[in-house]
Amino acid sequence: MTTLERILKIKETKGAGYFVLIDPDKWQPDELVKLAVQASEDGADAILVGGSLVLSASFDELVKKIKYQIEVPLIIFPGSQTQVSKYADAIFFLSLISGRNPTYLIGEQVRAAPAIKAHRIEAISVGYMLIESGSTTSAEVMSNTQPIPRDKPDIAKATAMAAEFMGMKLVYLEAGSGAQRSVSNELISGVKKYVSIPLIVGGGIRTPEEARQKVAAGASFVVTGNVLEKKGNNGLIKEFAEAVHG
Ligand code: 1GP
Numbered sequence: 643m644t645t646l647e648r649i650l651k652i653k654e655t656k657g658a659g660y661f662v663l664i665d666p667d668k669w670q671p672d673e674l675v676k677l678a679v680q681a682s683e684d685g686a687d688a689i690l691v692g693g694s695l696v697l698s699a700s701f702d703e704l705v706k707k708i709k710y711q712i713e714v715p716l717i718i719f720p721g722s723q724t725q726v727s728k729y730a731d732a733i734f735f736l737s738l739i740s741g742r743n744p745t746y747l748i749g750e751q752v753r754a755a756p757a758i759k760a761h762r763i764e765a766i767s768v769g770y771m772l773i774e775s776g777s778t779t780s781a782e783v784m785s786n787t788q789p790i791p792r793d794k795p796d797i798a799k800a801t802a803m804a805a806e807f808m809g810m811k812l813v814y815l816e817a818g819s820g821a822q823r824s825v826s827n828e829l830i831s832g833v834k835k836y837v838s839i840p841l842i843v844g845g846g847i848r849t850p851e852e853a854r855q856k857v858a859a860g861a862s863f864v865v866t867g868n869v870l871e872k873k874g875n876n877g878l879i880k881e882f883a884e885a886v887h888g
Contacts, residue, residue, distance in 0.1 A: 645688075645715045645732035646766050646811060649863070652687045653840060658857040660886040662686040662879065663719060663844065663867035665693035665819070666704055675707050680875050682712035685883025690865065691730070692719035694780040694819070705729045717766070721784065723754035728761035735765040736814070739801055740772045741787025768842070769805025769813045771798065773825045775846060779818025792823075795832040802837045813837060815861075817845030820868045824852060827859035834860030850878075850885035857886055 643651075652659040662681040664674055678689045689712060691705055705727035709716050718725055718733040726733065735758070738746035758765050772781055772789035782789055790797050802813045815825045815833065824846040834841060843856045844865030853864045864886050870878060 645717065645764050648715055649688060650840070653862045656687070656887045658861060658886050658888070659687040659863045660685065660853070660883045661688045661690050661717075661842070661844075661863055661865045662870065663690040663692070663819075663865050664708075665867060665871075666691065666701065667693050668867075668871050671704060671707075674704065675711060677870065677875065678708045678716075679711050681879050682714045684875070684877075684879040685887070686714060686879060687863075687883075688715045688717050690717050690719040690734075690867075692721055692725050694721040694784045701725055702727045702729065718763075720750075720754070721781075723750040723757075726754055726757045726761070726763065728763060730763055732764035732766050733758060734768045734770075734812075734814070736768050736770040737810070738772070738785055738787060739769045739805055740790045740798075741785055743785055743787045746785045746787065766812065767810045769802065769808070769810040770816060771801055771805075771813065772816050772818065773798065773829065773845075775817035775824070776822035779821055779845070781816065781818045789818075792826060792829065795829050798829055798833050799836045802833045802841075806837045806839050810839065812840050812842055812863075814842040814844065819845060821846030824848075824856070827855050830856060830859035830861055850881040853882050854885040854888070857888065 706729040709729045715731040774789040840862035842863040843861035
């Protein structure tokens, strides 16, 4: 079974899936591996690894270390073409379709493609959409693009529809890591009505209740990262997983 099939099955059986994002820049290497193991034991359905920068020296080593200790899929969520590792189960092959910067629409993808092919990493095509969140996020700065305004749901709908027509497998509605405001429930349900591919929602989700609302609005997968960096696990992963799985 491919990783995409695995995560789609999670959606089918549990109603929605919960992904824990680990940014290697925000954790000490040993803490990071521990968190990934805990997350996989506490009900997360996949571990995402990646970040806007990833300054830490050995991305590959890190992915390898995590991979051998967890049961759930390890998916790279790359901030750039340098974040590729043969030890991952899959990579979200993102195209930043909310922006008009060719580097993040196709440039980084062309650079990353040969390594992905050579290492036979499963590439999952994802339409990546930044949604305005109340403050400037790292993703906006690093990609040099403008997010879709919160009060322009029609642009978000049309962009997600275009992703589906282009054959992308998933759409990621992203408020940005540590966003002041997560993607609104209204925007999620609005977009959901216009596309049949699953929606991933992340950025600024701080409570299990908020995660539950995202699922009720139409998210098939919910991602959290920052909240665990700020509060530690302390049972939080379990609570998030239960809220998402309903
Ligand atoms: C960021 O959507 C992810 O790319 C997760 O965001 O770190 O705010 O949970 P947070």
